[in-house]
Amino acid sequence: xxxxxxxKGFYGNFGGAYIPEMLVPNVEELRNRYLDIIxxxxxxxxxxxxxxxxxxxxxxxxxxxxxxxxxxxxVYLKREDLCHTGAHKVNNTxxxxxxxxxxxxxxxxxxxxxxxxxxxxxxxxxxxGMECIVxxxxxxxxxxxxxxxxxxxxxxxxxxxxxxxxxxxxxxNEAIRDWINNPVDTHYIIGSVVGPHxxxxxxxxxQSVISEEMxxxxxxxxxxxxxxxxIACVGGGSNAAGAFYNYLSEPSVNLIAVEAAxxxxxxxxxxxTTFLGKPGVIHGSKTLxxxxxDGQITEPYSISAGLDYPGIGPMHANLFxxxxxxxxxxxxxxxFNAAMLLSKLEGIIPALESAHAIAVLENLPLKKDDVxxxxxxxxxxxxxxxxxxxxxxxxK
Amino acid sequence: MTSTNINNKLTQLFSTKxxxxxxxxxxxGFPQLENTRTxxxxxxxxxxxxxxxxxxxxxxxxxxxxIQESNDAALNNGITLKKIVQQLQGMREEIHIPVxxxxxxxxxxxxxxxxxxxxxxxxxVDGLILPDLPVDEYKEKYQELFEANNMSMVFLVTPQTSxxxxxxxxxASSGFIYVVSTASTTGNEAKDLxxxxxxxxRIKNAKFNNPTMIGFNIKDHAxxxxxxxxxxxxxIGSAFIKMLGNSHLxxxxxxxxxxxxxxx
Ligand SMILES: Cc1ncc(COP(=O)(O)O)c(C=O)c1O
Numbered sequence: 096x097x098x099x100x101x102x103k104g105f106y107g108n109f110g111g112a113y114i115p116e117m118l119v120p121n122v123e124e125l126r127n128r129y130l131d132i133i134x135x136x137x138x139x140x141x142x143x144x145x146x147x148x149x150x151x152x153x154x155x156x157x158x159x160x161x162x163x164x165x166x167x168x169x170v171y172l173k174r175e176d177l178c179h180t181g182a183h184k185v186n187n188t189x190x191x192x193x194x195x196x197x198x199x200x201x202x203x204x205x206x207x208x209x210x211x212x213x214x215x216x217x218x219x220x221x222x223x224g225m226e227c228i229v230x231x232x233x234x235x236x237x238x239x240x241x242x243x244x245x246x247x248x249x250x251x252x253x254x255x256x257x258x259x260x261x262x263x264x265x266x267x268n269e270a271i272r273d274w275i276n277n278p279v280d281t282h283y284i285i286g287s288v289v290g291p292h293x294x295x296x297x298x299x300x301x302q303s304v305i306s307e308e309m310x311x312x313x314x315x316x317x318x319x320x321x322x323x324x325x326i327a328c329v330g331g332g333s334n335a336a337g338a339f340y341n342y343l344s345e346p347s348v349n350l351i352a353v354e355a356a357x358x359x360x361x362x363x364x365x366x367x368t369t370f371l372g373k374p375g376v377i378h379g380s381k382t383l384x385x386x387x388x389d390g391q392i393t394e395p396y397s398i399s400a401g402l403d404y405p406g407i408g409p410m411h412a413n414l415f416x417x418x419x420x421x422x423x424x425x426x427x428x429x430x431f432n433a434a435m436l437l438s439k440l441e442g443i444i445p446a447l448e449s450a451h452a453i454a455v456l457e458n459l460p461l462k463k464d465d466v467x468x469x470x471x472x473x474x475x476x477x478x479x480x481x482x483x484x485x486x487x488x489x490x491k
Numbered sequence: 492m493t494s495t496n497i498n499n500k501l502t503q504l505f506s507t508k509x510x511x512x513x514x515x516x517x518x519x520g521f522p523q524l525e526n527t528r529t530x531x532x533x534x535x536x537x538x539x540x541x542x543x544x545x546x547x548x549x550x551x552x553x554x555x556x557x558i559q560e561s562n563d564a565a566l567n568n569g570i571t572l573k574k575i576v577q578q579l580q581g582m583r584e585e586i587h588i589p590v591x592x593x594x595x596x597x598x599x600x601x602x603x604x605x606x607x608x609x610x611x612x613x614x615x616v617d618g619l620i621l622p623d624l625p626v627d628e629y630k631e632k633y634q635e636l637f638e639a640n641n642m643s644m645v646f647l648v649t650p651q652t653s654x655x656x657x658x659x660x661x662x663a664s665s666g667f668i669y670v671v672s673t674a675s676t677t678g679n680e681a682k683d684l685x686x687x688x689x690x691x692x693r694i695k696n697a698k699f700n701n702p703t704m705i706g707f708n709i710k711d712h713a714x715x716x717x718x719x720x721x722x723x724x725x726x727i728g729s730a731f732i733k734m735l736g737n738s739h740l741x742x743x744x745x746x747x748x749x750x751x752x753x754x755x
């Protein structure tokens with residue numbers, strides 16, 4: 096079975112480009128040129144150099160001994176939290192800014208939830224001396240204040256999205272509207288494997304470096320490129336796409352995707368899309384999304400701003416439908432406690448998003464000789480205020 | 492080769508009148524849930540040549556703040572696509588001008604495309620405008636269904652649409668071509684028709700099979716008149732919605748609005 100995108104931009108029943116005509120020229124330009132550009136030797140040399148010298152790749156694959164002991168198995172952490180700017184998001188923004196330059200674009204827009212993608216975009220725009228506008232839901236601006244300040248310090252303009260739930264989906268709407276109004280000079284650096292084709296494929300390719308490195312590192316450490324499990328959290332699904340990418344056609348590798356259950360899958364305050372969603376169209380692609388019977392997109396909830404999204408990328412919708420990946424959901428409380436656990440056992444404070452991936456260790460039927468890789472997508476600096484102020488609430 | 496396959500109030504209108512057609516967009520269920528029919532009737536009485544009824548959506552990507560807010564208000568009022576269909580029951584007893592529905596593809600997918608086309612056709616609705624439905628997908632999956640039900644499908648073109656694509660869109664359209672005036676979301680006050688002459692000339696001389704209507708950022712008599720120089724007519728949305736939002740006497744204000752736009 097092939098889990099990659101087909102010629103028409105679909106992953107099985109999901110994907111495509113459901114966009115108003117105003118966006119067609121931009122998206123077509125991207126679709127016609129992205130593969131040629133990213134396969135150019137000069138592009139790859141520039142990308143590799145920046146990933147090595149600026150981002151700090153390869154990121155370590157770390158054997159988490161005390162965590163392994165606790166779960167009586169072998170757990171490795173893929174340390175995307177050690178990337179420059181503190182999360183995997185920069186792998187994609189480096190690739191897209193190089194692409195934008197080759198397309199002759201001078202103005203960059205982006206959406207952000209937790210602020211990590213916004214920071215990663217503002218960072219590469221500073222690096223390249225390009226204008227940067229980041230849309231962020233006003234609710235998220237409040238709960239991720241340090242990242243708002245970081246973006247400003249990096250020279251970006253942060254524009255609040257005040258429509259709808261004032262979170263990631265609304266920031267994405269505003270970025271798309273900006274692109275409609277600025278069709279010539281602007282490139283939209285989308286932050287996850289969502290949006291119209293070719294974005295899901297483009298972003299997955301840029302993130303695929305994660306599993307490319309994992310394979311080599313596992314050979315050194317275990318003798319085999321293939322672990323028994325790869326675990327990643329899913330907001331839109333970019334870190335998971337990168338961690339799964341080079342294992343999609345290795346059926347012996349169990350792919351575990353972890354969604355945010357928020358206050359509980361059926362609490363009415365959740366972002367567990369595969370449990371609660373139905374097929375539909377969001378942000379230009381056909382995928383699973385949380386919606387009413389009338390097709391209105393519902394407001395998701397998660398303590399973690401980066402997972403607070405009512406859809407998932409079409410690639411993941413297909414992995415879910417075909418059963419190639421197994422989807423779990425983790426509540427705010429479980430994620431919070433997993434963050435505390437990792438901090439104490441390994442001296443690593445994870446992002447709240449990544450803590451969801453740690454927490455699922457409780458739910459898997461792990462054996463002593465299993466090799467488990469968790470993609471630790473980001474570090475917890477941005478979540479410190481939440482960890483400090485909500486400790487009593489979650490650790491009772 | 493296209494419009495000729497379909498016979499409805501929209502194609503009939505274009506065969507009898509080719510100039511100065513005024514098409515007004517309004518959001519169903521706004522300002523009050525039950526205003527849909529009142530507005531429709533007042534538009535007809537005021538002299539609108541056709542109407543587009545907007546299907547409210549939570550995430551209207553192509554719309555600016557005015558239509559976004561009318562969508563939110565209508566959804567808060569409790570509108571759904573099913574309710575719109577109910578509200579339009581019996582419409583053809585009093586409404587004789589062409590009526591189209593405009594919205595986003597997700598609403599239609601959840602209702603069911605075949606079910607919706609059947610229901611709308613029974614009501615006497617003449618066509619649909621779904622800006623985020625890809626032309627390819629329409630041709631592949633839905634064109635036959637629409638034609639069998641005399642249901643027009645209207646696609647958009649923009650200043651950036653290439654010559655080949657204009658042709659392709661014209662071939663898929665039935666009813667008219669929706670000419671988006673500027674690269675813009677709806678109701679963007681920073682954009683106007685100045686500087687669009689070359690584009691409009693290109694459209695005027697394109698020899699489409701379908702009639703053309705210019706929309707987006709048409710807001711008054713002057714912009715309506717300007718648009719009518721290059722197309723069969725013009726479409727007004729945000730300016731009308733804004734007026735509705737401030738109106739205390741809907742029927743009177745609607746008739747005045749239409750007459751101001753047409754006569755100045
Ligand atoms: C650290 C971290 N992990 C995960 C995510 C979720 O995004 P994705 O599912 O695209 O990896 C985010 C998004 O902001 C993030 O900051």
